[in-house]
Amino acid sequence: MSSSVSPLAPTDVPDMPAIAGVRLATAEAGIRYKGRTDVLLAVLDQGTAVAGVFTTSKCASAPVEWCRKLVKGGKARALVVNSGNANAFTGKTGKQSTALTAAIAAKAVGCKPSEVFLASTGVIGEPLDATKFDGVLGALAERAEGEDWMGAAKAIMTTDTFPKVATRTVKLGKTKVTISGMAKGAGMIMPDMATMLSFVFTDAPIAPAALQGLLKAGVEDTFNAVTIDGDTSTSDTLLAFATGAAAASGAPKISRASDPRLKAFSKAFVAVLADLAEQVARDGEGARKLVEIIVEGAVSKASARKIAMSIANSPLVKTAIAGEDANWGRVVMAVGKAGEPADRDRLSIAFNGIRVATRGARDPSYDEAEVSEAMKQPKIQIKVSLGLGKGRDRVLTCDLTKEYVAINGDYRS
Numbered sequence: 001m002s003s004s005v006s007p008l009a010p011t012d013v014p015d016m017p018a019i020a021g022v023r024l025a026t027a028e029a030g031i032r033y034k035g036r037t038d039v040l041l042a043v044l045d046q047g048t049a050v051a052g053v054f055t056t057s058k059c060a061s062a063p064v065e066w067c068r069k070l071v072k073g074g075k076a077r078a079l080v081v082n083s084g085n086a087n088a089f090t091g092k093t094g095k096q097s098t099a100l101t102a103a104i105a106a107k108a109v110g111c112k113p114s115e116v117f118l119a120s121t122g123v124i125g126e127p128l129d130a131t132k133f134d135g136v137l138g139a140l141a142e143r144a145e146g147e148d149w150m151g152a153a154k155a156i157m158t159t160d161t162f163p164k165v166a167t168r169t170v171k172l173g174k175t176k177v178t179i180s181g182m183a184k185g186a187g188m189i190m191p192d193m194a195t196m197l198s199f200v201f202t203d204a205p206i207a208p209a210a211l212q213g214l215l216k217a218g219v220e221d222t223f224n225a226v227t228i229d230g231d232t233s234t235s236d237t238l239l240a241f242a243t244g245a246a247a248a249s250g251a252p253k254i255s256r257a258s259d260p261r262l263k264a265f266s267k268a269f270v271a272v273l274a275d276l277a278e279q280v281a282r283d284g285e286g287a288r289k290l291v292e293i294i295v296e297g298a299v300s301k302a303s304a305r306k307i308a309m310s311i312a313n314s315p316l317v318k319t320a321i322a323g324e325d326a327n328w329g330r331v332v333m334a335v336g337k338a339g340e341p342a343d344r345d346r347l348s349i350a351f352n353g354i355r356v357a358t359r360g361a362r363d364p365s366y367d368e369a370e371v372s373e374a375m376k377q378p379k380i381q382i383k384v385s386l387g388l389g390k391g392r393d394r395v396l397t398c399d400l401t402k403e404y405v406a407i408n409g410d411y412r413s
Helices: 062-069 091-109 136-143 149-155 206-219 243-251 260-282 301-312 314-323 329-338 368-374 400-409
Strands: 022-027 037-055 073-086 116-123 162-170 174-182 197-202 237-242 290-298 348-351 354-358 380-386 389-397
Touching: 022 136, 022 149, 037 062, 037 136, 037 149, 037 206, 062 073, 062 091, 062 116, 062 237, 073 091, 073 197, 073 237, 091 116, 091 136, 116 197, 116 237, 136 149, 149 162, 149 174, 149 380, 162 260, 197 260, 197 400, 206 237, 206 260, 260 290, 260 389, 290 368, 301 314, 301 329, 301 380, 301 389, 314 329, 329 348, 329 380, 354 368
Parallel strands: 073 116, 197 237, 290 380
Antiparallel strands: 022 037, 037 073, 037 237, 162 174, 174 197, 290 389, 348 354, 348 380
């Protein structure tokens, strides 16, 4: 966890309301860090539905494998998250650690181990000593309450510089429901599903299958459209929990993601995911600039996504932005290498609304001083128009600074 907060951190932190059916507590278990919280327990009421999306990594962590198996059951009573150790690439020991953690949590909460969801973040390849949870989780279950969202978000941080939370209130039928979430992630982020770790909770009565449908659709243009460094984590986990408590106030029970009554809820749900995903981009390790890349005029949305990611993951593009240099030649390079249809002579590129290149050459009205001034802004938009079709996409990233190298060079030492 960095000592200085990212200059891109949100200035307004929302008041996070309690959600009926969700209680939170954190503790210092001494897993890796000294003098800070590193374990979170969320206690969920009976009848809570769960959905999840996970990393596409072929070297997934033990908690990811545990959750993948459990999520098919659709029921959750507890969530345990630890920071400092990813419990990834830990072999048989890793599986034993997840089983022991779930057993300790199940006893603390009074449920089955198969209703306990787990997530771990931190160093890969070091065994996780799950005995450290013994006693700790029992105490957490006793003092868990509905208010401490910021404390929960802080406990799951690693190299993050600020806790990431988001909330929305919306009507389901005629009843007000709440959607709140938290995320952690600042590096090793090119999620092919979610971010490092993110957890979203609602009191809406939504069945597991409907929640899964909402979640799968919701990540595509939010967490799946963020990259910090092009590296997909072993531990990426996004879980959504619906306690159903709002049913008592008249909220309709939803069994299908296509239910028309979900329209406003779905929009608010995606807004929470988008908010959290942007906060991850804003907290990219060492970041000084939030970078939005828009690709339009592609042959398809999928093609636009690949080109946008090619630009977003280019160290040359990202270092130029760090140096406040509108080096559009590097953007041309990244478009050309993406392996997607592009025509050099139809291409145009703009930085923060100023067109710098068009029709295969520098823009006739190009003004170096004007563009250099625009590059000093904390948010940079790169817009690429391909002129080939109607495909459009947007991704978020950040610049690549010397601090990124320092953070990752010193991570284990």
